[in-house]
């Protein structure tokens with residue numbers, strides 16, 4: 001339960017990364033292949049009662065707020081430090097709004113995966129694909145190969161895998177799956193190559209994802225991702241939805257990751273909404289995906305990062 005980590009995938013991995021309550025998770029072992037693996041698997045397998053799962057989500061992501069700028073009441077919790085609106089400066093208020101958009105919406109995506117598609121038999125094939133896309137069976141081998149090519153993980157390395165999954169999402173899906181060469185081609189899109197918060201302009205506010213600029217690491221990732229998608233027997237729209245959910249979960253921090261927010265989080269919301277009539281806490285007169293696009297997306301767009 002919330003205060004107990006499940007057993008890690010191997011002794012050399014950090015269970016805190018698989019549970020990843022901390023948005024600044026900076027695992028230097030797995031390139032974030034297993035980031036939030038615990039909650040992702042639990043959502044897909046509809047593990048635990050809805051009440052228990054909701055409590056676990058609140059523990060990890062904070063409460064299901066319905067406003068982006070409301071101070072938490074005593075029964076509510078936030079994922080990150082929250083300064084009361086009355087005393088927060090303009091920059092802090094913007095930061096809090098942006099973070100709430102992504103934290104609450106990722107929470108809602110996982111909640112919907114857990115609850116809407118219940119019983120788990122409705123999601124036959126989902127876990128296999130998610131495990132393939134996160135290389136659960138051989139994450140250590142892959143991490144060792146990546147390290148051999150580009151050195152020990154650095155500040156940007158945790159964003160590599162979700163950005164490569166984004167490259168797959170934007171590739172042409174011929175014969176039902178994106179081919180590795182197409183994924184490699186898309187991986188050079190400049191918008192996939194940096195971690196940056198929405199108002200980050202330049203300099204030290206931009207973190208280059210080094211592995212996105214190396215042909216060996218992008219090829220290795222593209223091969224694995226293409227194979228996992230082509231092995232799946234799911235309908236293409238379901239493969240795309242699982243890809244979007246996984247890509248959202250493995251990003252260390254969506255607030256810093258325009259590629260994951262645009263190519264994973266928003267498509268996950270859209271897929272769940274249109275196919276499964278999912279609701280989202282931050283829907284108001286506008287759908288939350290449009291609000292995210294108009295807030296974080298516009299800021300990143302203004303800086304050619306979207």
Ligand SMILES: [Zn+2]
Pocket residue numbers: 013014017018027028029030031032033034035
């Ligand atoms: Zn890790």
